Amino acid sequence: xxxxxxxxxxxxxxxxxxxxxxxxxxxxxxxxxxxxxxxxxxxxxxxxxxxxxxxxxxxxxxxxxxxxxxxxxxxxxxxxxxxxxxxxxxxxxxxxxxxxxxxxxxxxxxxxx
Amino acid sequence: xxxxxxxxxxxxxxxxxxxxxxxxxxxxxxxxxxxxxxxxxxxxxxxxxxxxxxxxxxxxxxxxxxxxxxxxxxxxxxxxxxxxxxxxxxxxxxxxxxxxxxxxxxxxxxxxxx
Numbered sequence: 144x145x146x147x148x149x150x151x152x153x154x155x156x157x158x159x160x161x162x163x164x165x166x167x168x169x170x171x172x173x174x175x176x177x178x179x180x181x182x183x184x185x186x187x188x189x190x191x192x193x194x195x196x197x198x199x200x201x202x203x204x205x206x207x208x209x210x211x212x213x214x215x216x217x218x219x220x221x222x223x224x225x226x227x228x229x230x231x232x233x234x235x236x237x238x239x240x241x242x243x244x245x246x247x248x249x250x251x252x253x254x255x256x
Numbered sequence: 257x258x259x260x261x262x263x264x265x266x267x268x269x270x271x272x273x274x275x276x277x278x279x280x281x282x283x284x285x286x287x288x289x290x291x292x293x294x295x296x297x298x299x300x301x302x303x304x305x306x307x308x309x310x311x312x313x314x315x316x317x318x319x320x321x322x323x324x325x326x327x328x329x330x331x332x333x334x335x336x337x338x339x340x341x342x343x344x345x346x347x348x349x350x351x352x353x354x355x356x357x358x359x360x361x362x363x364x365x366x367x368x369x370x
Binding site: 147174176178182183184185186187188191193199201233235237244245247248249250 | 260262265290292298299300301302305346348356357358359360361362363
């Protein structure tokens, strides 16, 4: 079974703090993704990575950055957290090739106060 | 950029009722289509997918979906829902010009009353 784990299920941070969300997958997938999930908006792609040290912006990258130093780990960074970044953050991974199924982690619910 | 619309945001059904959740997308080229489900407190998991071939695809737990290219639709169906189907359902599309990227619909919250 593919396993995608995220470092925290719940996180509370203050406005202006730097926040790190970590994601690890155990299936040697080349591609990893960060989404945020908001009611009525579904999932929106923040960033994705198709290889170590490679990244691509998704639909809503503003206010976020990412890091992928190892194949199994993909970090999302909020440089200066703001209240409008309060959300559920989902990590996903996928192998390369024709199969586009993504496997998701349990999510991190981030509250910025 | 492609968009995905799920017209029903909230659906309430009684057990044994039939279910159809709508999904429409905007891209005119080749697409791969997915339905994901998120049960309360659990992570997103794949319900079914369409890449090519028979436009009627069957997934887990008795769900099926039909791809109608002329209508840009990929509706999800189940003939008889159970209380355990209470969840949020997401349609997602990967267009052939979008590389690795999936575009998700806004989700439909289904509540099944026992």
